[in-house]
Amino acid sequence: MIVVARYSFPHEAHIAKASLESAGIESYIADEHTVNTQWLYSNAIGGVRLMVAERDAEQALQILNSDFSQDVDNEMPGAERSEVCPKCGSHDVVAFTKGKRSAFLVFILLGFPLFFYKHGYKCNQCEEFIEKL
Incomplete structure (x- = not known):
C-alpha cells in the first residue's frame, strides 16, 4: 500500500475514500484515530493518510485530481x-x-x-x- 493523498481532517479523507470506492478502488485510511484524538498532532504526523494498492495508485490519483464540480452543478x-x-x-x-x-x-x-x-x-x-x- 502506498500513500496517494494526505488530509488535515478525517472527514476529508472519507470523502476521497468514497470517491475511490465508487470507482472500484479499495483504499485504507491511516492515522484517522490519532488525529481524531489529538487534532493538533495532524501536521506533526503528516495528516490523515489515504492509501491504496500500488497497482491502483495511478488511477486513484487521476480520480482524486479530477474536478467534478461542473457535473454536480448540472445535476x-x-x-x-x-x-x-x-x-x-x-x-x-x-x-x-x-x-x-x-x-x-x-x-x-x-x-x-x-x-x-x-x-x-x-x-x-x-x-x-x-x-x-
Missing part, C-alpha cells in the same frame, strides 16, 4: 427548477424556510425548541410563500 435540483409562483406566475423563486425567526425566538425565551416552521419557496417578485409538496 442540482434547483438548476432547472419548474416552480412557478401561483400568485404572479413568476419563475423567480428561491428556497425559503417560513417561521424560522419565530422558532428561534421561542427557543431563546423558553429554553427549548418548538419546531413550527415550514420549508418551501418564496417568490422574489410578490413575496408569496409556496409550500413544498
Whole structure:
C-alpha cells in the first residue's frame, strides 16, 4: 500500500475514500484515530493518510485530481427548477424556510425548541410563500 493523498481532517479523507470506492478502488485510511484524538498532532504526523494498492495508485490519483464540480452543478435540483409562483406566475423563486425567526425566538425565551416552521419557496417578485409538496 502506498500513500496517494494526505488530509488535515478525517472527514476529508472519507470523502476521497468514497470517491475511490465508487470507482472500484479499495483504499485504507491511516492515522484517522490519532488525529481524531489529538487534532493538533495532524501536521506533526503528516495528516490523515489515504492509501491504496500500488497497482491502483495511478488511477486513484487521476480520480482524486479530477474536478467534478461542473457535473454536480448540472445535476442540482434547483438548476432547472419548474416552480412557478401561483400568485404572479413568476419563475423567480428561491428556497425559503417560513417561521424560522419565530422558532428561534421561542427557543431563546423558553429554553427549548418548538419546531413550527415550514420549508418551501418564496417568490422574489410578490413575496408569496409556496409550500413544498
